[in-house]
Amino acid sequence: MGERPNDGGLSSRGSRHALLDSDVEALIVASLVRDGVDAGAEQRAVAAFRAARDAGAARTRTRGRDDWRARERRYPGRSLRTTLSVLLASLTLGGVAMAAIGVAGSPEEGTEDTPEHRPAPSSAPRDPAGQPAPGSHSPDPGPGTRSAPAHPERPAPAQDTEAHCRAYEGARQHGKAMEATAWQRLVAAAGGESNVTAYCAERLDDSKDNGRDSGNGDPAQHDGTPTTDPGGGKESGDDSGRSAETGAGKNRGEDKRSQSNDRQP
Amino acid sequence: MGQGAAPRRGQAYDGELGAAVARAQQGDEAAFAVAYRLVQPGLLGYLRGLVGDDAEDVASDAWLEIARDLGRFRGDGAGFRGWTATIARHRALDHLRRQRVRPRSSALEQDVLELPGPQNTYDLALEAISTEHALELVRGLPRDQAEAVLLRVVVGLDGPAAARVLGKRPGAVRTAAHRGLKRLARQLGAESVTDEAPRTLGEST
Incomplete structure (x- = not known):
């Protein structure tokens, strides 16, 4: 490696330039390491040890960075560490996504349409206008009173x-995420996580068409869609009834909804 | 290492060190002193490469923490060297951070220059290169290379352990150590010619 021009033109030029690693290492050790220790420094360290021992520090807990057992650092390199970090990353990202979809879903629509998602025990009719349908979402002080009669036969599953699906789309576009129950319900409805995108595309296309056709959506067209989907129908219907009974939220989203219900007369 | 027996500095004593640490964790004061004497030279060498003549102070701080947290440690002799190097490194980085706030003369430290000569009878080929100059060269390396070299060579850690101390991937540390050594070899090799070292490994006249 030594490229320094050698004026001397000695025969040993090449080998002299290329010091072996072992030579360099020996030189480093020679220049940095002194055998023997300073007695005073040693005594201070031992005194610190004594103090810690007498204070009962020996019973302190081992943290991750204190564990240097061979098992931990010998071959964790690829497999275990990689596996764990992939697992952790997926959990983290998944959690963030789910949480943020909930955020995306609730604040925009929460004030208006959450009551319809979780109707009072007596109120059978549901309101499609409560959904965040594009173009159909107008400020409406009393959605329940207005829209419940308008679409009485609208089934819950389609709404949910x-x-x-919209929340899912929003989450994908804005990096926000969905609450866990909602997400799981959606996955169940789509019949698997990998199907969600296609499922939602289909579903939202349907509802956009409907929105264009008839403003707030034609319930008659919507009727068919949810019933073709056994998972979503069962899940959502069941859930709406349960939350109406208990009122107490199992999670943040339901809690919010039940509060909204309380505020509703 | 060029010193025959010892594969890496420190590793030869790992069995003894591990036993001493285990006894120290049971409260054996003398065993702690044994561990100190086994570890301190390499640790201090590493710190010299990082903080120069403040190495002794930084090492003292590190040993206070080592003594305090010894009960938490789990591992053998090699593990203990890695663990102590991690603690010492954190103290050194703290020290460097404080120094950056309150800068000081960075001239090559006097007491390093005045330190006694090489510990071992390394009086062969590279004798002509002054050890303090070698230290200067090490400290002139980029930080990652210098640290990788020091942890491998001076503290005697293996690749994964050095990587753990530095919080980097083993591959990155291996590369950094390799580059650092090559760079030093180039500089030292050039100088060994300039200084006309008379007995360079026997291949010169």
Whole structure:
């Protein structure tokens, strides 16, 4: 490696330039390491040891950075560490996504349409206008009173599914995420996590068409869609009834909804 | 290492060190002193490469923490060297951070220059290169290379352990150590010619 021009032109030029690693290492050790220790420094260290021992420090807990056992650092290199970090990353990202979809879903629509998602025990009719349908979402002080009669036969599953689909889309576009229950329900409805995108595309296309056709959506067209989907129908219907009974939220989203219910007369 | 027996500095004593640490964790004061004497030279060498003549102070701080947290440690002799190097490194980085706030003369430290000569009878080929100059060269390396070299060579850590101390991937540390050594070899090799070292490994006249 030594490229320094050698004026001397000695025969040993090449070998002299290329010091072996072992030579360099020996030189480094020679220049940095002194055998023997300073007695005073040693005594200070031992005194610190004594103090810690007498204070009972020996019973302190081992943290991750204190564990240097061979098992931990010999071959964790690739497999275990990689596996764990992939697992952790997926959990983290998944959690963030789910949480943020909930955020994306609730604040925009929460004030208006959450009551319809979780109707009072007596109120059978549901309101499609409560959903965040594009173009159909107008400020409405009393959605329940207005829209419940308008679409009495609108089934719950379609609403939930479409809302979740929109939330899912929003989450993908804005990096926000969905709450866990909603996400799981959507996955169940789509019949698997990998199907969610296609499922939602289909669903939202449907609802956009409907929105264009008839403003707030034609319930008659919507009727068919949810019933073709057994998972979503069962899940959402079941859930709406349960939350109406208990009122107490199992999670943040339901809690919010039940509060909204309380505020509603 | 060029010193025959010892594969890496420190590793030869790992069995003894591990036993001493285990006894120290049971409260044996003398065993702690044994561990100190086994570890301190390499640790101090590493710190010299990092902080120069403040190495003794930084090492003292590190040993206070080592003594305090010894009960938490789990591992053998080699593990203990890695663990102590991690603690010493954190103290050294703290020290460097403080120095950056309150800068001081960075001239090559006097007491390093005045330190006694090489510990071992390394009086062969590279004798002509002054040890303090070698230290200067080490400290002139980029930080990652210098640290990788020091942890491998002076503290005697293996690749994964050095990587753990530095919080980097083993591959990155291996590369940094390799580059650092090559760079030093180039500089030292050039100088060994300039200084007309008379007995360079026997291949010169």
